[in-house]
Amino acid sequence: MGVFASTDDPVSTGHEQVVFCQDKQSGLKAIIGIYSTALGPALGGTRFYPYADEADALADVLDLSRGMAYKNALAGLDLGGGKAVIWGDPDQLKSEALLRAYGRFVESLNGRYYTACDVGTYVADMDVIARETRFVTGRSVEHGGAGDSSVLTAWGVFQGMRAAAEHVWGSPTLAGRRVGVAGLGKVGKYLTAHLLDDGAEVVATDVAPRAREWVRTTHPQVTLVDDTAALVASDIDVYAPCALGGALNDETVAVLRARVVAGAANNQLAHPGIEKVLADRGILYAPDYVVNAGGVIQVADEIEGFNFERAKLRATRIFDTTREILRLADDEGVPPAVAADRLAERRMADVGRLRAIHLR
Numbered sequence: 001m002g003v004f005a006s007t008d009d010p011v012s013t014g015h016e017q018v019v020f021c022q023d024k025q026s027g028l029k030a031i032i033g034i035y036s037t038a039l040g041p042a043l044g045g046t047r048f049y050p051y052a053d054e055a056d057a058l059a060d061v062l063d064l065s066r067g068m069a070y071k072n073a074l075a076g077l078d079l080g081g082g083k084a085v086i087w088g089d090p091d092q093l094k095s096e097a098l099l100r101a102y103g104r105f106v107e108s109l110n111g112r113y114y115t116a117c118d119v120g121t122y123v124a125d126m127d128v129i130a131r132e133t134r135f136v137t138g139r140s141v142e143h144g145g146a147g148d149s150s151v152l153t154a155w156g157v158f159q160g161m162r163a164a165a166e167h168v169w170g171s172p173t174l175a176g177r178r179v180g181v182a183g184l185g186k187v188g189k190y191l192t193a194h195l196l197d198d199g200a201e202v203v204a205t206d207v208a209p210r211a212r213e214w215v216r217t218t219h220p221q222v223t224l225v226d227d228t229a230a231l232v233a234s235d236i237d238v239y240a241p242c243a244l245g246g247a248l249n250d251e252t253v254a255v256l257r258a259r260v261v262a263g264a265a266n267n268q269l270a271h272p273g274i275e276k277v278l279a280d281r282g283i284l285y286a287p288d289y290v291v292n293a294g295g296v297i298q299v300a301d302e303i304e305g306f307n308f309e310r311a312k313l314r315a316t317r318i319f320d321t322t323r324e325i326l327r328l329a330d331d332e333g334v335p336p337a338v339a340a341d342r343l344a345e346r347r348m349a350d351v352g353r354l355r356a357i358h359l360r
């Protein structure tokens with residue numbers, strides 16, 4: 001993947017800035033990717049992961065930062081897209097010095113990039129990073145932060161799922177539908193509760209014994225199945241991938257019985273073209289980055305001074321955005337994933353362009 005765009009379109013290709021950061025003493029090796037600041041400062045989490053090599057780390061940060069630009073645009077935020085990776089094993093490398101060194105590099109970008117949690121980084125880490133930079137969100141509640149972002153991620157997924165249900169069955173509710181939840185982690189647990197409250201029947205699975213035990217004791221009415229393969233092959237109306245990426249691959253899509261897919265997992269489409277296979281099979285896919293934007297909405301709110309009710313209101317609008325995307329997809333005769341990308345690019349271009357109006 002190249003950093004420099006070969007076309008003159010500033011929105012759909014090419015990253016604005018990619019920064020390599022190193023602090024030898026603490027072992028920090030980080031790459032910060034800023035895809036676009038057309039809508040505002042770039043926001044996206046820091047992934048701390050033992051990549052095989054530098055090329056892997058770079059490919060991931062380029063991919064993830066681009067995805068954040070699209071997610072933030074459709075979440076209605078005045079924020080661009082960025083992401084960072086720290087290359088290494090967090091269990092071995094993470095230290096106060098490393099996190100603070102990283103924080104100083106974030107600060108050096110002077111607000112062009114805001115960081116947050118991602119795989120391998122936690123709320124407590126953001127508190128440490130915040131000792132060196134103002135440009136960090138997802139801190140603990142004690143430090144004025146938004147806390148656990150999975151609360152509004154689950155709320156947003158539920159809203160997106162309601163919009164998909166309305167599109168397919170004519171009514172914005174999951175009442176009486178069988179919803180298969182794959183992954184009962186932070187998001188899956190909250191989502192299960194919303195679904196049950198709405199009157200849905202939930203079928204679920206998780207590889208972790210603790211998660212299975214949680215659902216058995218907390219929601220005994222949920223049907224547990226052995227694994228994801230059993231879940232997708234079962235008689236469900238909606239499939240909610242809430243574990244890892246790549247959930248929608250050729251094997252899964254071939255046997256999936258659900259009419260709707262809407263879940264929290266990032267990067268659900270295993271490869272380009274699978275969105276078309278879903279559409280051809282009559283399965284409505286609510287794009288992952290649209291319905292799972294509640295988390296970024298929650299942490300973005302912290303930049304203004306966190307207010308849960310305001311953030312929840314914004315996450316509730318995922319219903320309207322999903323509805324608009326599904327209508328656009330029908331109107332333009334394209335899969336919803338394509339319609340979502342078009343809408344995001346339109347907002348980046350239409351609103352981003354306004355900065356050309358000179359103010360002083």
Ligand SMILES: NC(=O)c1ccc[n+]([C@@H]2O[C@H](COP(=O)([O-])OP(=O)(O)OC[C@H]3O[C@@H](n4cnc5c(N)ncnc54)[C@H](O)[C@@H]3O)[C@@H](O)[C@H]2O)c1
Nearest residue numbers: 149150153183184185186187206207208243264265266295
């Ligand atoms: N937490 C957020 O705010 C947020 C925001 C946006 C997107 N996401 C995405 O949503 C997904 C879930 O996030 P989370 O925070 O709940 O993570 P989590 O780690 O708390 O939960 C994931 C759960 O999936 C289970 N799991 C893993 N592999 C599985 C498999 N093969 N089959 C069944 N279950 C399996 C795990 O045991 C775990 O319980 C991830 O893809 C994440 O990137 C999360």
